[in-house]
Every structure is written in structure tokens, then in C-alpha cells.
Amino acid sequence: MIPRHRNALPQLGEKLFLTDGGLETTMIFVDEIDLPHFAAVTLMRNPEGRDRLRSYYRRYAAIAREADAGFIFESPTWRASRDWAGKLGMTPDELQSLNRKSIMLMAILREELESQHSPMVLSGCIGPRGDGYNPAALMSAAEAEDYHSEQITTFRDTEADMVTAITMNYVEEAIGVARAADAAGVPSAISFTLETDGKLPTGQTLKDAILEVDRATGAAPAYYMINCAHPTHFSGALDAGAPWVKRIRGLRANASKMSHAELDVATALDDGDPAELGDEHAEILKRLPHITVLGGCCGTDHRHVEAIAHSCASHRQHAAYAA
Secondary structure, three states, X not given: OOOOOHHHOHHHOOOOEEOOOOHHHHXXXXXXXXXXXXXXXXXXXXXXXXXXXXXXXXXXXXXXXXXXXXXXXXXXXXXXXXXXXXXXXXXHHHHHHHHHHHHHHHHHHHHHXXXXXXXXXEEEEEOOOOOOOOOOOOOOHHHHHHHHHHHHHHHHOOOOOEEEEEXXXXXXXXXXXXXXXXXXXXXXXXXXXXXXXXXXXXXXXXXXXXXXXXXXXXXXXXXXXXXXXXXXXHHHHOOOOOHHHHHEEEEEEOOOOOOHHHHHHOOOOOOOOHHHHHHHHHXXXXXXXXXXXXXXXOOOOHHHHHHHHHXXXXXXXXXXXXX
């Protein structure tokens, strides 16, 4: 297990780390599996589902090993908190059990796949209490801390090295997650989702959101990420010389350039252009070389992450030669 201190996370160094792509959209649109409420944690309920998850993560870990990159196992628990469990017909005991077993599955895979050149991190994935696209029911920071502390406390008692809050769309919830993780002694990463204008769904700028969370939590998150947006939506908002941008260490972009509103009503998967997506990430890394965590979100699969890894590793290699 990696020491549970936010500065001890290996992805905070210079090495490139990969993570997976759009787990839920891959399972639903590519593998044609029914995931009620986009809850991949339901796959943990039976042997067939667990086998699918093993195959899924092994494929991405192999890409990381091939690229001599690290890998972050992000647990399939984005919708494994109290309110979603109620919608899924899970008892509190089953919910807690599936969260624990998700980390156990990843721990076994790490033991199997980790190498000297590909260190691997276990992250407990935290999702929003409500809709990932539309922050309709807003909590206070205190309410969010209370709500998310249940899942975070469960992860604390496993081999998870950290927690990552994915698709945060307003600051109060992000503050609550960061405070809950800090209180539990678990490093956290906060990943905001952005609209086509590069702002949060609430209209707040990414800069203001990061600064507000840091002020409210004593800079508790180990780092920030951006997910569920295409690079063309946010690259222009990232000022390479701004100190707040240094707090962003990861990108999990969508394959599609469509807005959230368009994606919400889409009946077919828009998987974009993997090669183009890889090149767009390399362009961002030219300006922001401190970004070390790369993966995908809606519509992405192993092809996209492989293209991102290839383009970004090539850029890093050329930059090292030039230096």
C-alpha cells in the first residue's frame, strides 16, 4: 500500500500515469450490458460481472505497462453511495460490501500486474450524489461532507490508496468530499466536469472553483482533474502561467465534442476520433507538462487511452531529447 499522505502519491512526480476510459459507456454501448442508473458497481454482484471488470482493467493496465507508465485503478463505484443504492435496491450492508469488494478486486489485479516500471495506485471512486450533468439539488458543504463520508470511511478501511471524486459539478459538493477524505486521513483528488464554455454547469469558472475549494479546505485535495468534457471545451481556459493551473494534474476527457445536453439525449455512442484525441492531449501537455494522469470519460475506450498514451509519451520523449 502507498503511504496515505497526499504528497506520497506517485502520480505527483514526473512519471506519466494512465487510468481507464469510459467504463459505463463501454459496458452499455459496446458490450451491451444493462447497467441500471449507469451503476457499474452492480457488476460486482455476480461472477460474470466481476470477470468482465477484470478483463476491462487488465486491458488498460497492459497499455500502461507497454508505455512504461504507471496505472491508476479507479474502482467501479461512481454510483455506489447511499442515494444510488436505494434506487438500485441495495441494502446498506450490501452497498458497503460491494464498495469493499471493488477495492479487493483491484488489489488482486495490482498484485498480478504491477511492475517496476509500472507502479499502480488503487483509487476509490466517488460520484456525485445527484446527476453528473445537472446540479439540480444542491447540498451545502456540510451536507456533502456528511453524505460522502459514509463511502469514504468504507474505502479508508480497505487497501485503497486514495479517493477520487469524479464529475463534481458544483463546489459545495467538492468541498464536502475533500473535507470528508481529509477527516478520514485519505488523500483525495477532485475532478470537475465542464461545459462547452470551459465552466462548471453552475457557470462558475474552473479557476474560481479550484481556488474556492482550496480556501475552504486548506488545500486538502492532493490535486484536481477535469473529466467529462472534450479538450476543445477546456484547453483555452488553462493558462499555463497561472499558479492555480498547477493544481490540475489529470485529464479524463470525453471522446465526443457534444455538449452534456446533447449527450444526455443521445441514443448512439459518439466515440469521436481516438488519434485526434491523443494529439489534442499532447498539445495540452506541451503547455502544461506538470499534468501526469491521463484517461478517458464518456465514449472513450482502450483505443482512445492507447492513442493518448502514444501521443503523450512521444511528446515527452521528444521534449526530453530537446532538453
